[in-house]
Each structure stands twice: as structure tokens, then as C-alpha cells.
Amino acid sequence: SLYHQSKPDLFYINEALKILQNIKSAEDFLEIELPFSFPTSVLYDGILKKQNKSTLDLKDTNLPYYLAECLSYLFKANSLFDNHNFQIVILSHCQEYSYSSLAWIATKRSIPVYVLYGEFGTSRFFYLSKPNDIFAYPSRPTLKEIGNLPDSTKRDFISEGKKIIKDRLDGKSNDPASLLAYVKRKVSISKEEICEKYNWDKDKALIGVYCSNWFDYPHGSGLKSYTDFKDWIDSVLFIAKENNSVNWLFKAHPCDDLYPSLKGATIFELVNKLNLNHIKTASKKWTGKDLINSIDGITTCHGTIGFEATNLGKPVLVPYSGWYAELGFVQNALNRDNYLRSLNSEWYVNPPTKDQIDLCAITSAIYFGKP
Numbered sequence: 001s002l003y004h005q006s007k008p009d010l011f012y013i014n015e016a017l018k019i020l021q022n023i024k025s026a027e028d029f030l031e032i033e034l035p036f037s038f039p040t041s042v043l044y045d046g047i048l049k050k051q052n053k054s055t056l057d058l059k060d061t062n063l064p065y066y067l068a069e070c071l072s073y074l075f076k077a078n079s080l081f082d083n084h085n086f087q088i089v090i091l092s093h094c095q096e097y098s099y100s101s102l103a104w105i106a107t108k109r110s111i112p113v114y115v116l117y118g119e120f121g122t123s124r125f126f127y128l129s130k131p132n133d134i135f136a137y138p139s140r141p142t143l144k145e146i147g148n149l150p151d152s153t154k155r156d157f158i159s160e161g162k163k164i165i166k167d168r169l170d171g172k173s174n175d176p177a178s179l180l181a182y183v184k185r186k187v188s189i190s191k192e193e194i195c196e197k198y199n200w201d202k203d204k205a206l207i208g209v210y211c212s213n214w215f216d217y218p219h220g221s222g223l224k225s226y227t228d229f230k231d232w233i234d235s236v237l238f239i240a241k242e243n244n245s246v247n248w249l250f251k252a253h254p255c256d257d258l259y260p261s262l263k264g265a266t267i268f269e270l271v272n273k274l275n276l277n278h279i280k281t282a283s284k285k286w287t288g289k290d291l292i293n294s295i296d297g298i299t300t301c302h303g304t305i306g307f308e309a310t311n312l313g314k315p316v317l318v319p320y321s322g323w324y325a326e327l328g329f330v331q332n333a334l335n336r337d338n339y340l341r342s343l344n345s346e347w348y349v350n351p352p353t354k355d356q357i358d359l360c361a362i363t364s365a366i367y368f369g370k371p
Contacts, residue, residue, distance in 0.1 A: 003098065006076045008068035016067035026056040026227045032067075035074050038097075038104050041219035042134065043070045044228070046097040054214040054230040054265060073101040081105055089113045094134050095217050107131045115139075120175055122370045135222040140323050141366045146359070154362060161361030164368045165311040169289040173368075176255060185254075187285040191294040194249070198280050205246040205348055208282070208295035209236055210305045211267050213253045221302055221323040225336040232301050232319060235336070237270065237279075239343050244278040246348075249295065251282040253303070297348025306330050307367075310360040315351050317342055329360040 008016075023029050032040045044056060047066045051057050089106040093099045094115045103113045106128075113128040117139065126139035149157070167173055171183040195202040211233060212218070218228040226232040233250075240248040252267045265273075271281050282291060288308075292298070298309045302322035306329075309316050316330040319339040325332035331347055333339030352360070 002073070002076060002080060002102065006069065006072045006098075008065065008072040012068035012072045013064055015071055016064040019067060020058075020064055023058065026058070026231075029056055029058070030227060035071065036078065036105060036108065037131075038070075038074055038101065039134075039219075041223075042095070042100045043067070043097050045095065045215075045217045045219050046070070048215040048228065049096070049217070052215055055228050070097045070101070073098055074105070077101045077105045081109055081111070086111055091115050093117070094128065095137060095220050100134050103128055103134050104131050107133065120173075120368050132222075135220070137217075137220050138323060138367075141327075141363060143327055146327075146362055146366075149362070154358075157362040157365035158358045159361075160369055161363070161365035162311060165308055165361070165364050168368070169292075169308060169312075182288045185285055185287045187283070187287060189283075189286040189290045189294060194294055195247075198247070199277070200247045205296040205346075206294065207240075207246050207248050207348060208291070208298040209233075209240075209248060209250045210298055210300040210303050211251060211253050212301050212303060213255050216253075216255070218301070223301070223320055223322070225320050225333075225339070226301075229301060233267065233270070235340060236299065236343065237274065239340055240279050241274060241276060243344055244276075246278075246296075248279045249282050250279070251291070252284070254288075299343060307360055307364050310352050310357060311364065313351050313357065315348050317347050324363060327359060327363055329356040329363070 019032060023032070026044075030040050030044055034040055034043065043066075047063065048056060050062070050066065051060055057063070086106070089102060089111055091099050091103060091113060092115070094103045094113070103115075106113050107130050115126050115128065117124040117126060117137075119138065124139050126136055128134060128136065169182055191206055192202055194200070194206065200206075212229045214229050218226070226235070250267050250271050256266070268281050271279055292305070292309050292312055292314060295314065297315045297317065298305060299317045300306055301319060302324070306316050306318065306324055310329050317333070317339070318325045318330055319333050319336065321332060324330070329352060331342065331350070333342055
């Protein structure tokens, strides 16, 4: 059991305390150089999950222990591979640093790693052949794989993908997020009703900001432009404060309701603190499909709303390639500055093309379905 072998001793705790001496911010923490070039973002996400915070709490007295634990895992994992001639590594997960340390060290030694993941009612195994493949979560198709599909299969997948998304929007799927977003929220809504509620001009564009759960592995798919989801939301709020040519509706992630242990400011508290008439939050009672249809453009970090909104013909803007933006069916920013400039422009007047909607449908069939 690597878990039991890797409880950090005083040596690793002292090493962690030395490293943390000059760390003054979350950004500083992400610059820490870990042994074996292990990505600090993975450690950051693991600590965030333990803290249940929106951003890294440097005052947490457990922080040196978490860092020491990661150091210990890395060296003990390396020792394990020194002492045993493994040909394959099989993991249940690869995001938490306890698992990722094994995956990282194995792939650095060219030992193949298989992650026995599962989602949406079926197996979602994925294969890691090189260290950075730990950011391949969640397993998703590539443009090359989609391009290699026979035309008849593409047509089938387009049809099936659109049906799958329709079923999600109609409350017929059973994963936790869609249950909370499309089944348990039953109050119908329209743009006119939203504008009336907030005394907004209905002729102005309505921009939806779909938030992520603060500590749900922000770097899991390779996010680099932002420290975490809170940093991303802060940047969106900064633009929203200055741009009242549109109205802004911030929507909390439905899975926030599964985490009563959330510590720190919620999106409702952040928006209410601004107290600006053109920035409000969406009611948790409004049904998800109606809300999407009421909005003129949606921005998200990497939420599945990118699939759902695109299938409904709504423009979607994301801040980085993430786990689906590189496929090309949403508007993908080149970097942080490019994202903020785009967010402050009229990006929402460009809905997805038919080809983009079809590409999204193919991806939806493969990702949400059981091909």
C-alpha cells in the first residue's frame, strides 16, 4: 500500500516548510518546482479539494503536511518502480496527487498506465503513454479520431448526439449534474420574464456566465491561464462591472448543492456584494433548458454547458482549449488577455454554424453515449 508507506516523516515536513517560506500567494504556490518535474497544478487541485475552498488557503495549518505528503508520494512511488519491474499500471483515478504520482512516474519510465474511469453509465477507460496525459481527463475524442470515422457513422453519431443532448435537456438522463440542472428545477422562464424581474431592457444582449464548482479540479484538463475557477470568475466579474452594454446573469454550478461543506464566498455573495443592476444571479428554480434558450451568449470555463448550448444553436465562449474547445465547436480564446478582450466584444452575435453543431453532436454521441 503506497498510501500507508507514504505518510510523510519529519524530513519531508521540514522540506515542505522550507519550500513554503517564501510563498505569499496562490500564484507563487503554482510556481513551486516539485521533484521529477511533477506538475504543481495537480497538487494545487488536490489541496483545494481537501480545503473545500474557492482558492488556495495559505493560512491552513495542514498545508505543509499536504505538500510533504506529495513529496513523500513521489519519492516512494519512484522507489517502488526501482524495486519492481512493472509492465503496466492500472489506476482508478489519476487526478488526485496520490494517484497522479504513480501515473507520472510510470509514464516517465515509459510504462503504460490505464485509468479505469467510468461516467454516464458506462466505462470511460483512458490510456496514458506520456506524463502530460494525466491532463487528458476526461477521456474524449480527438479531431483525428472523429475525422477517421466513416461518413455513415458520422451521420449516425450526429443523429444520436442531438438525441442525447435533447434527452439531457428534457430531464431524461440521470447523472448528478443533469438531474440537478434539468430535472429538479421546474420553473419555466423566458428572456422577457428575466428582464422584467431585474428591470432590464430586453433589447440588450443577455450573457450567461456558467460557473464551475470551485474545488472540482480546475486544472484537471490543463488550465494554465488562471490560478483556479475563482480567479476566472473574478476576471469575468471585472469585465462585467465595466460593460453595462449587456446584462450579465451568473449561474452557480448545480453540483454546488452536493457540497454543503463549501467554504468561502459563493457566486451569489460575490454578485450581491457588487450591487450592480446589470449583474445578477440565476434562480435555482429555473429549468435549465428554458434558461439556455433565454440567453444570447454563454461563457464557461469548461462546463458541459458547452455541449448543451451549442446543440441549441447558442454561441459559447471559453478561456482555454480545455477538454472540448480544441475541437472547434465553441469560440476558444488564445490566452487570458484574448479571452477578456473577446468577452468585452460582441462575440455573442456569432452563433455556431451547422458544421460546428454537427461536430458537437458527434462529440456528444461519443462522450455522453455508449458507442
